[in-house]
Amino acid sequence: MAIDLRVGLLGYGLAGRVFHAPLITTTPGMRLTAVVTGDPGRRAQAASDHPGISVCDDIDQVLAGGVDIVVVATPNRSHVPLALRAIGAGAAVVVDKPFAPTAEEGRRVVAAAAEAGVPLAVFHNRRWDSDFLTVRHLVDTGALGRVLRLESRYERWRPAVREVWRESGDRQDAGGLLFDLGSHLIDQAVWLLGPVSRVYAEVDARRPGAGVDDDVFVALTHVDGARSHLWASSVAAQLGPRLRVLGDRSAFTIFGLDGQEQALKDGLRPGAAGWGQEPPEAWGRSGIGEGTTVVPAVPGRYEVFYRQVVDAVRDGGPMPVDPASAVRVLELIEAAALSAAEGRVVEV
Numbered sequence: 001m002a003i004d005l006r007v008g009l010l011g012y013g014l015a016g017r018v019f020h021a022p023l024i025t026t027t028p029g030m031r032l033t034a035v036v037t038g039d040p041g042r043r044a045q046a047a048s049d050h051p052g053i054s055v056c057d058d059i060d061q062v063l064a065g066g067v068d069i070v071v072v073a074t075p076n077r078s079h080v081p082l083a084l085r086a087i088g089a090g091a092a093v094v095v096d097k098p099f100a101p102t103a104e105e106g107r108r109v110v111a112a113a114a115e116a117g118v119p120l121a122v123f124h125n126r127r128w129d130s131d132f133l134t135v136r137h138l139v140d141t142g143a144l145g146r147v148l149r150l151e152s153r154y155e156r157w158r159p160a161v162r163e164v165w166r167e168s169g170d171r172q173d174a175g176g177l178l179f180d181l182g183s184h185l186i187d188q189a190v191w192l193l194g195p196v197s198r199v200y201a202e203v204d205a206r207r208p209g210a211g212v213d214d215d216v217f218v219a220l221t222h223v224d225g226a227r228s229h230l231w232a233s234s235v236a237a238q239l240g241p242r243l244r245v246l247g248d249r250s251a252f253t254i255f256g257l258d259g260q261e262q263a264l265k266d267g268l269r270p271g272a273a274g275w276g277q278e279p280p281e282a283w284g285r286s287g288i289g290e291g292t293t294v295v296p297a298v299p300g301r302y303e304v305f306y307r308q309v310v311d312a313v314r315d316g317g318p319m320p321v322d323p324a325s326a327v328r329v330l331e332l333i334e335a336a337a338l339s340a341a342e343g344r345v346v347e348v
Contacts (some may be wrong), residue, residue, distance in 0.1 A: 003315055004031035008062035008091075011083055012046045015096045018264050019125065020073050023302060025050065026269045029310040030069065034279035035061045038083070044156050051315055063089045069313060072096060073123075076174040080105045083120075092119040092313045097183040099323065101174040103330035113307035119312045121319035122326035123305065126184040127191055130278050130300035131243055131257035134305040136192060137298050138245070138252055138286065138305045150189055150228040154181040154245055156256075161209045175300045176212030181232035186336075189220055189228035195218045199346045201336035206235045214327055218336045252295065254284025260300045262322025270303035 007024050008017050012035050024032045034054040043055045056062050060080055070086035071094045072079050080100050088092045092112065100106035113120035116144045117310040126132060138144050176230065190196060195278075198221040204216045214234040221227055231240065244253045261277060268275060276299035285292040308320035337345040 002029065002314065004029060005068040005310060006031055006033045006066060007071060008034040008036070008056075008059075008065075008067040009071045009073060010036045010059060010062070011075075011096075012039070012042040013073070013075075015074035015123075016071075017042070017045070017049070018261065019302075020049065020071050020094075020096070020123070021046075021050065022264050022269055024071070026059050026271060027303065027306040027310060027316070030222050030306065034065055034223060036062055036074075051325075054121075059085050063091070066080060067091055068108045069094065070311065076101060076179070078170040080109055084112055085119070087116050087118055090118060091149075093310070094121050094123055095323075096123045096180045097187075097326070097327075097329075098174050098333070099326040099330060101172050101179075103334055105329055106327040106330050110327060111295070113240065113323070119319050120239045121305075121309060121312075121321045121324045122323050124184065124212075124289060124321045124329075125302050125305055127321070128301045128304055129260070130297045131254050131256075131258055131275060131284065132188055133298040133300065134194075134284060134295060135243055135245055135252060138295070139192060139247075142245030143250060143286065144245055144252060147193060147226045147247050149226065149244060149246045150243070151245070152185050152188060152228065153231040153233075153240050154185060155179070155231060155233045155239045157237050157239075158214075158234040159207060163209050163210075163240075174204075175201075176214070177232040177234065178213050178218075178336060182216060182218065182230070182333055182336070184328055185232060185337060186218065186220070186332050187229040187325070189222075189230060189326070190291070190328065190332070193222045193224070193228060194228045195223045196251045196332060196348050197223050199332060199335040199339050199348060200344075201339040203267055203337060203340035207251075214272070216336075230242075250286055252284055252286040253292075254282075256282050258300050260302050264302075276300035276302075 069092045074098045200219040202217045203213045204215045216232045218230040274348045278297040312319045
């Protein structure tokens with residue numbers, strides 16, 4: 001019987017506590033052995049949530065204790081140095097999104113992993129959202145015909161600026177919605193419709209006192225001619241459809257967010273009854289004009305990510321998200337920032 005892969009989790013905020021730790025601890029073949037956090041409350045919570053783990057002060061303690069995989073779920077500015085430290089120690093690495101503050105730094109991490117011969121992946125988990133998997137199925141089966149336009153939104157109503165690092169204007173924090181939700185939006189668009197040739201963007205800070213962008217629109221022209229129109233906003237008092245896909249044969253529209261994040265917050269775990277399943281009232285509709293029909297939602301599957309990590313580390317297979325694709329997302333984020341700053345279309 002194979003011995004479980006030992007996992008060290010760096011960071012126990014929203015990403016570490018809600019997303020990574022529950023998925024790691026429910027994935028066969030891996031075992032959470034250590035968590036790094038300096039916050040006393042989070043240290044106590046990590047020890048309570050996962051009895052028997054080591055709660056450490058820094059990555060050096062984790063590496064000294066022996067781990068096979070390091071998961072970097074710390075604030076964005078520390079992603080690159082921590083990933084490089086883990087790679088230097090020979091551990092496989094998972095980095096939360098955004099991969100790095102710049103594409104250049106992302107390429108440096110990819111090169112270091114390749115030179116060291118260690119597996120590296122980026123946690124673009126929204127590829128396994130129910131709504132996106134449903135769209136992927138419709139596109140792959142030809143139900144919509146040739147896709148002409150993808151409209152994708154992560155919108156919310158948060159009119160007050162919060163005192164958190166994600167609201168910081170420091171470039172190394174890679175804060176703001178273009179880096180945060182934009183990473184998911186752009187990754188999904190490229191994963192669905194392929195390479196991009198042109199980028200246009202409008203990036204604004206709308207709320208009083210906002211130090212980073214909180215209202216973003218990005219338009220991608222894909223090499224095959226399809227277009228993606230992507231929105232992320234903290235000032236959307238009314239929400240648009242989560243996804244609307246227009247094809248030359250039919251269209252698909254769905255509202256609301258995938259339920260896996262809330263399920264994880266509520267304590268539900270992969271394998272539990274109903275995991276990943278969306279209620280029928282949340283399903284999207286496909287068709288032409290008023291003649292639409294309900295499309296049963298493909299279940300969400302965040303657990304696929306870490307199952308593939310186990311297979312990759314043990315058997316040398318592909319990691320679930322190629323880090324080169326995460327670098328391409330960063331390149332498109334930088335192109336969008338340039339477009340917004342100069343008011344022009346940027347050729348990729």
